[in-house]
Amino acid sequence: MRGRPNLFTSYESDQAMLNTTTKKVMLFLFLGVLVLLPFTGGGGPGNVRLFDWNIPLLSWLAADDWLQLMGTACIFAIGALGLNLLTGLAGQVSLGHAFFMGIGAYTAAWLGAPESPLIGLGLPIWIWLPAAGAVAAIVGVVVGPTAVRVRGLYLAIVTLGLVFIGEYVFRNWRSLTGGSQSGRSFARLQFRFWKEEAALIDTTADGEWLTSNGKGFLFLLALVVVFTLLAKNIQRTRAGRAFQSIRDRDVAAEVMGVNEFKYKLLAFGLSSFFAGVAGGLLAGYFGRTIPERWDLFLSVQFIAIILIGGAGTTSGTLMGSAFVIMLPRFVQNGTEWLKGQIAEGGIIATIADPVIATSQTDFGIINTLPGTGPGLSVLQLNQVLYGLLIIVFLIFEPLGLYGIWLRVRNYWKGWPFTY
Amino acid sequence: MTAAQVIFAQEVASPSAFAEMMAEGLSLGAIYALLAMGFVIIFKATQVLNFAHGALAGLGAFLVASFATILNFPGRYIESAPEWLQWTLSVIVALAASALVGMAIERLFLRPMVGEALFAVAIVTLGIDISLRNITNDFIGTDPRPLGSPWGTDVLNLGWLRIAHSEIATIVTSLVLVGLVALFFRSRTGIAMRATAFDQEAARAQGISVGRIFSTSWAIGAVLATIAGIFVSVFPRRSTGVDPSTAFFAFKAFPAIILGGLDSVAGAVIGGFAVGIAEAAAGEFLKFDFLGAGFAGIVPYLLMMLVLLIRPYGLFGTEEIRRV
Numbered sequence: 001m002r003g004r005p006n007l008f009t010s011y012e013s014d015q016a017m018l019n020t021t022t023k024k025v026m027l028f029l030f031l032g033v034l035v036l037l038p039f040t041g042g043g044g045p046g047n048v049r050l051f052d053w054n055i056p057l058l059s060w061l062a063a064d065d066w067l068q069l070m071g072t073a074c075i076f077a078i079g080a081l082g083l084n085l086l087t088g089l090a091g092q093v094s095l096g097h098a099f100f101m102g103i104g105a106y107t108a109a110w111l112g113a114p115e116s117p118l119i120g121l122g123l124p125i126w127i128w129l130p131a132a133g134a135v136a137a138i139v140g141v142v143v144g145p146t147a148v149r150v151r152g153l154y155l156a157i158v159t160l161g162l163v164f165i166g167e168y169v170f171r172n173w174r175s176l177t178g179g180s181q182s183g184r185s186f187a188r189l190q191f192r193f194w195k196e197e198a199a200l201i202d203t204t205a206d207g208e209w210l211t212s213n214g215k216g217f218l219f220l221l222a223l224v225v226v227f228t229l230l231a232k233n234i235q236r237t238r239a240g241r242a243f244q245s246i247r248d249r250d251v252a253a254e255v256m257g258v259n260e261f262k263y264k265l266l267a268f269g270l271s272s273f274f275a276g277v278a279g280g281l282l283a284g285y286f287g288r289t290i291p292e293r294w295d296l297f298l299s300v301q302f303i304a305i306i307l308i309g310g311a312g313t314t315s316g317t318l319m320g321s322a323f324v325i326m327l328p329r330f331v332q333n334g335t336e337w338l339k340g341q342i343a344e345g346g347i348i349a350t351i352a353d354p355v356i357a358t359s360q361t362d363f364g365i366i367n368t369l370p371g372t373g374p375g376l377s378v379l380q381l382n383q384v385l386y387g388l389l390i391i392v393f394l395i396f397e398p399l400g401l402y403g404i405w406l407r408v409r410n411y412w413k414g415w416p417f418t419y
Numbered sequence: 420m421t422a423a424q425v426i427f428a429q430e431v432a433s434p435s436a437f438a439e440m441m442a443e444g445l446s447l448g449a450i451y452a453l454l455a456m457g458f459v460i461i462f463k464a465t466q467v468l469n470f471a472h473g474a475l476a477g478l479g480a481f482l483v484a485s486f487a488t489i490l491n492f493p494g495r496y497i498e499s500a501p502e503w504l505q506w507t508l509s510v511i512v513a514l515a516a517s518a519l520v521g522m523a524i525e526r527l528f529l530r531p532m533v534g535e536a537l538f539a540v541a542i543v544t545l546g547i548d549i550s551l552r553n554i555t556n557d558f559i560g561t562d563p564r565p566l567g568s569p570w571g572t573d574v575l576n577l578g579w580l581r582i583a584h585s586e587i588a589t590i591v592t593s594l595v596l597v598g599l600v601a602l603f604f605r606s607r608t609g610i611a612m613r614a615t616a617f618d619q620e621a622a623r624a625q626g627i628s629v630g631r632i633f634s635t636s637w638a639i640g641a642v643l644a645t646i647a648g649i650f651v652s653v654f655p656r657r658s659t660g661v662d663p664s665t666a667f668f669a670f671k672a673f674p675a676i677i678l679g680g681l682d683s684v685a686g687a688v689i690g691g692f693a694v695g696i697a698e699a700a701a702g703e704f705l706k707f708d709f710l711g712a713g714f715a716g717i718v719p720y721l722l723m724m725l726v727l728l729i730r731p732y733g734l735f736g737t738e739e740i741r742r743v
Contacts, residue, residue: 093538146724150731151739153468153537153681157673158727161720164670172711296670300549303542380553387550394543395531 017232034221037062038214067213069329070322074220075281077321080305081231081314082274087303088312089240090267091247094147096159097275097302099166102294103139104132104276105186105283106176112187112284119176124192129280136276141269148264151250163296170291183290186283189219204287216285223281224318227274232314234270243267244312297383304386308393310402319401328382335366335378438580440703441696446586448695449593450647454672455679455687456600457643463616463682464636467529468541472644473669474551475521479645480652480661481555481564482513488567503569510649514642521641522634524551530633556663563659564652572654589650596643597688604684608635616682644669671698671716674723680736690734694719 008014018024040062060066083097112128113120147158170177178184190199203216210218234240242263245253254260283289301324309320338352357364357375367375376384397403411418454472461469486492487509494505528547532540570584603609614622615632623629651668652661675694679686702715732738 091538093541146728150727153541154677154727154731154733156468156538156541157677158724160670160673161723165717165720168711168713168717171713174711297549300545303545307542376553376557380557383553384550387546387548387553390546391528391543391550394535394539394546395528398535398539 015236017236031225033058035218038067038210038217064211064213066329067211067217069326071213071217071220071285072282073322073325074217074224075278075285076301076305076325077224077318078227078281079275079278080302080309080317080321081227082271082278083302084306084312084314084317085231085234085240085243085274086267086271088306088317089235089247090243090264092147092264092267093153093156093303094159094268094271095156095296095299095303096147096162096166097271098294098296098298099159099162100136100140100272100275101279101282101298102166102170102291103272104136104279105289105294106170106173107135107276108132108280108284109184109186110176112280113185114187116185118178118184120187122195124194125187125190128187129277132280133273133277136279137269137273140272141265144265144268147268148261159299160296163294163299167291167295170294177291180290180292183288183293185288186286187280188287189216189281189284220281220285223277227277228314228318231274235314239263239266247312301386304390306400307390308400310400311398313399313402315405316400316402319405323401324386327385328378331382331385332378435579436703439582440699442580442582442586443703444696444699445692446582446589446650446695447699448692449589450650450668450691451672451675451695452688452691453593453596453643453647453650454669455675455691456597456684457640457647458672458676459679459682459684459687460600460612460643461636461640463684464612465525465529465633466537466540467544468537468681469640470541470545471524471548471551472640472672473666474548474555475517475641475644476648476651476669477661477663477666478520478551478555478648479513479517479641480566480648480665481559482516483510483645483649484564484566484652484661486510486513486516488565506567506569514645517641517645518638521637521644525633525637529637530630552663552666555666559661559663564662565660566649566653568649568653570653583655585650585653586655592646592650596646600639600684603639608632612636647672671719674719677723677733678726680733682737683733683735686733686735694722697722 006020008019013019018027037058040059061070079097079101083094086092086094108128108131110119111121111123111131112125114122143162147155150158171180176184189203191201192199201215201219202212203219204212206212207215235243242253242258245256245258246260246263250260279294283293305320305324306317307320308323309318310316335356338348338356341348342352342356343349353364355365357367364375366381367377393400399406454476458469458472461467461472487494487506491505491509492512493508494500497505497508500508524547528543529540532543568585570588573584575582575584575587604613611622611627612632612635614625614627615629619629622632647669648661648665651657651665657665671694672691675690676687677690678693679688679690698715698718701718705714726734730736
């Protein structure tokens, strides 16, 4: 309906994922920019650029290291969409996401990594990627009954135990994981029909137009679109509504005929599937990982993503992943900028001086010196910030970034009126 | 027989190994019991599942190290006093400081969350844990941070049993504290806390300041966590004093709490000792090659899974009654 975006004349148009023209146009433009972005960077020997944009923010994002960061954000988005199904929709708090990601990663390694002293079958990605998800889902359903029988807070602790048990298994299964010291190499994100020598698509080498990171980003972006559609449609169908009814009031849900055990187990399995795929991708994207990668902090990062983004919302989860993954880089760039300001002197330097420690004797909250010294390192600062952001969002904006976006949108929708 | 089986046979055969395993298990269990007790007190009184308990233990141990060895406060003003007295005074100051930290955390971050969903509050404490742990780790740095405890590295040797003085102190202290907590629950404040745990609104109607009870319970929890943190950071568990792993130690108190049931103080103590003995027994007797390194460390979690399969509310926890 032109000019009347909120007038729906059929059930289908009311229930559509993109129910207004603005949403459709904006999503199309946004995806278009994201797809074209890597082409502005220039790739292999010829350094051919398809576009030569010089738009400030975009040319900055198209830099190779930012493309890699956005690729990582895509992987985390896939994992977070899974946790969102379990925690955001079904209301079951799980700290065990890192465990299922680890299972996915090592399944991927078993099937996909080339043969070496460690186990590896060298199968192509179209086998190992779905298998990573499937094995994680199976483990999720096997562990599930313990987890599903317990309610609420007990579940959080059980899944916490899973992470520690998983870390122990990963550390000690040396023939598969390589052990703590060296870790192992994983199946990279390369397309082959079977075990042929030259890969059809190889995201680990620069191409004519795209850098390796650009290719990786495009591939992961495509996967995010697929998994977002999957998650969104799970949410919109019978299973998703059952999850939400269990979250809101489990007894009432059962009275209405929702089989609580079945749907909790389903939520657990689905979430583990997403986690397994994300784990396989994460390990494959970086190529080499030690067993300690799948630790409690990774789980906390996922909790942070869905809470900062907005629990139970798909778009919030995507925003949260981008935010949480890019935050460390912003912090790092910010501290470097402040350091430059201190060197130059001026008003900003006076403010920044107590914040940044520039020498062993200088006091500062943030320490940018190599090694440890007074003040938080950038890594520690990031962890502290994750913690504080979780607290601040839960206390002040339980709907997260999605809630902020909603308020901004509604303000401009009604402008100049407040309603 | 393989090498591992030979070791197994020898260990089981000697009664001394069993006695040492029990001593190790009891002292380990005493630490878990202290952690679990503080945790359950906070959970009972305020309905908060406190993931930050480990961070409180780490911070508390660091405070003890600061006051006792780095600042030497208040020892520097009473140099004539015997060393053990100086140390005890430092510990008391550190306990007061950590109690204040606990109360501040409750007031700043958890009071605004009163009435929110339980899991949301639990995740707030997860945020507190990660922030507090990193700040503490930064203060600890890479230097050794000894606590300067009066027990040092002394070991009592009975021939059939060798036990560190600090381990004896751990067991005795935790038993005394269990008694004190039991007495506390009979005091006026303790009864008020039990009333609050039972029904916050009814407690308010009786004139109990629920806010003050919340503060008190966090103070007690922080103090118990600090005492546990001290025993984690001294010989024989750590040779150099407080380090970042002190805070992680507390995660193993979770199986103890689950074993006993989230809301039972007696259950927490029993669960703590059970988990400690199970872990020590696994470390002593299950030395098989295929188990690899660190199997004893996950025995508590395996035990927890097992108990939850049989009893989803722990051994002594209150079963949730579901009414329509």
